Amino acid sequence: MNEIKVLISDIVESAGYVVEDIKMSETGGTLKVIVDSENGIDSGALVKLSRSILNNETYDTKYAETFRLEVSSPGIDAPLTQVRHFKKNMGREIDLKHSQDGVANPLRGRITAVDNDSVEIELENKKEIKSVKVTMDKIESGMLRLKW
DSSP, X not given: OHHHHHXXXXXXXXXXXXXXXXXXXXXXXEEEEEEEOTTOOOHHHHHHHHHHHHTOHHHHHXXXXXXXXXXXXXXXXXXXXXXXXXXXXXXXXXXXEEOOTTSOSSEEEEEEEEOSSEEEEEEEOSSXXXXXXXXXXXXXXXXXXXXX
16 A cells, blocks of 8 residues: 555655545545645646546556545545645634643634744634634644635
């Protein structure tokens, strides 16, 4: 399984994207590849990546008959855990689980700043707006809040 992960990762990264995860289905017949970038990824790019993987000579000869390939984006319900996840979602509302002392947990607010070390969340209540900075090493996960 490691060889196929390296092969797929090389193809995805050479196209300028990031592999979030590569999973084998429980039955073993489907290989699911989750890819993304800081700016997101559209369906056209997913199709191109799928074709690049399927047309790769090594994949074609060693794995194409064994696996059904699925290439997709993380989806809006994927947890935010890395700096690039937060950067991609600047300005969006999230619920942030963390372990930072002296700060309410979870935090509910809007991502207003992100750097390699921390994420700043703007909290709004009836009386005031304030910002809270949580360091990346204290972040457990963030989930986007969807407005319907």
